[in-house]
Amino acid sequence: MQTIATPAAWFWFAALIIGLLALDLGLHRQSREIGFREALTWSLGWIGLALLFNGFVYLKFGSKPALEFLAGYVVEKALSVDNIFVFVVLFQAFAVPRRMQHRVLFWGIIGALLMRGLFIAGGSALLARFHWILYLFGLFLLLTGIRLLVRRHAQPADPKANPLYRLFTRFVPTASQYSGDRFFVLADGRWLATPLFASLVAIEAVDVVFALDSIPAIFAITTDPFIVLTSNVFAIFGLRTMFFLLGGAVERFKHLSIGLALVLIFVGAKLIVSGVYHVPVTASLVVIITLLGSSILASLWTRRRRSAETA
Numbered sequence: 001m002q003t004i005a006t007p008a009a010w011f012w013f014a015a016l017i018i019g020l021l022a023l024d025l026g027l028h029r030q031s032r033e034i035g036f037r038e039a040l041t042w043s044l045g046w047i048g049l050a051l052l053f054n055g056f057v058y059l060k061f062g063s064k065p066a067l068e069f070l071a072g073y074v075v076e077k078a079l080s081v082d083n084i085f086v087f088v089v090l091f092q093a094f095a096v097p098r099r100m101q102h103r104v105l106f107w108g109i110i111g112a113l114l115m116r117g118l119f120i121a122g123g124s125a126l127l128a129r130f131h132w133i134l135y136l137f138g139l140f141l142l143l144t145g146i147r148l149l150v151r152r153h154a155q156p157a158d159p160k161a162n163p164l165y166r167l168f169t170r171f172v173p174t175a176s177q178y179s180g181d182r183f184f185v186l187a188d189g190r191w192l193a194t195p196l197f198a199s200l201v202a203i204e205a206v207d208v209v210f211a212l213d214s215i216p217a218i219f220a221i222t223t224d225p226f227i228v229l230t231s232n233v234f235a236i237f238g239l240r241t242m243f244f245l246l247g248g249a250v251e252r253f254k255h256l257s258i259g260l261a262l263v264l265i266f267v268g269a270k271l272i273v274s275g276v277y278h279v280p281v282t283a284s285l286v287v288i289i290t291l292l293g294s295s296i297l298a299s300l301w302t303r304r305r306r307s308a309e310t311a
Contacts, residue, residue, distance in 0.1 A: 004061045005226035013226075017233060021110065034102055039244035046238030053234060057227075068222040071285040072231030075221065075267070078260060078292050079214050080239050087203065087243055094199040100181050104196060105240040108203040112239075115207060116232050119215045120225060135272055140216055142272065145264030148257060168201045220267035221284060254302060259295025263288055 005013075050073055058066035091101055175192040179185040183197035218228050266287055270279045 003224050003226045004065050005224075009060075009226065013230060017113075020237065034241070034244040039241045042241035043238055043245050046234070046241065050234035050238070053230065057230075065222075065224065065227055067282055067285060068224065068227050069231050071288060072218045072221045072227060073235055074285070074288055074292070075217050075263060076214055076232055076235035077238070078256075078263065078288075079217065080235055080242065084239070084243050087206075090199060090202055090206065094195055094202070096196065096199050097178070100178075100196060102240065102244075103181050104200050104203065105243060108200055108207070109236055109240055111200075111204045112207045112211075112236050113233060115204070116211055116215070116236065117229065119211050120228050120232065139268065139272065142265055142268030145261045145266075145268060148264065149261035168205075169198065174198055216271075217264065217267050220271045255295045255299040256292075257295075258298075259292045262291045262295075266291065 054066055054069050054073070057069050087105070090096075091104075096104060173190065173192045174197075175185055175187065175194050177194075178196055179194050181196065183194055183200065184191050185194055186192075214232070215228075218231060222228060267284070270284065273279075
């Protein structure tokens, strides 16, 4: 499939990702609780880094790829809010101590990066050979958006009910107690996975489900593998700190699920009609930002009105 990126661009992007992962691991080797101020600083830093990369894409490849990257990044960042809500439920289900959550999320994000890379490579290969798969992606996103819109008040599924997690606990001996921040412990002459590692497996299993939504969503904006991968990677990098920033405030955005559902319906419809009419990238970006921004403002307004009524 065609891409704007040269081999050198792929190489330097891979080097950047490896460097950022090494820096992050070096700065956060100890399991500890992340405070609001630190989470805010890191979140702004990751967003700033993504915008700097967006500027590089603009200068190197032009305005159209830059707009595609920005639109893809906004969509993936917005979809990650759903991840955060499920992560909150998951950590509660596994009773993961707050100081250990950072460690689980770090390794979970590395796994997510690898899985997204495989999904994107597979999707690009399929699209290069069977272009009509785009219409299936569009239909899938359209139905997912409608389902989210209809069932937005439903409780999230229990992460322990995920088939991949159940398969893991069936074949991997698992200890019943935590052992510090270790993923494995030696007991009675055999290695056991700790509940901390089980929670990591559950996160990875849940991310597979989220990838089924996010990958088609970004392909609805661009089919360039470089833009698809880079926008996904930068959105995922900020997911961990966003969890600590918004983990306790997800309930404030009551109407965000409506905005996300409408975004999925929009990009799904955009793919379905792509053979007849091509929606400009600028128009797509404006629609996406308007839908998400409106849902956030509506959530804040509803919360303020309820506070005033109870005062």
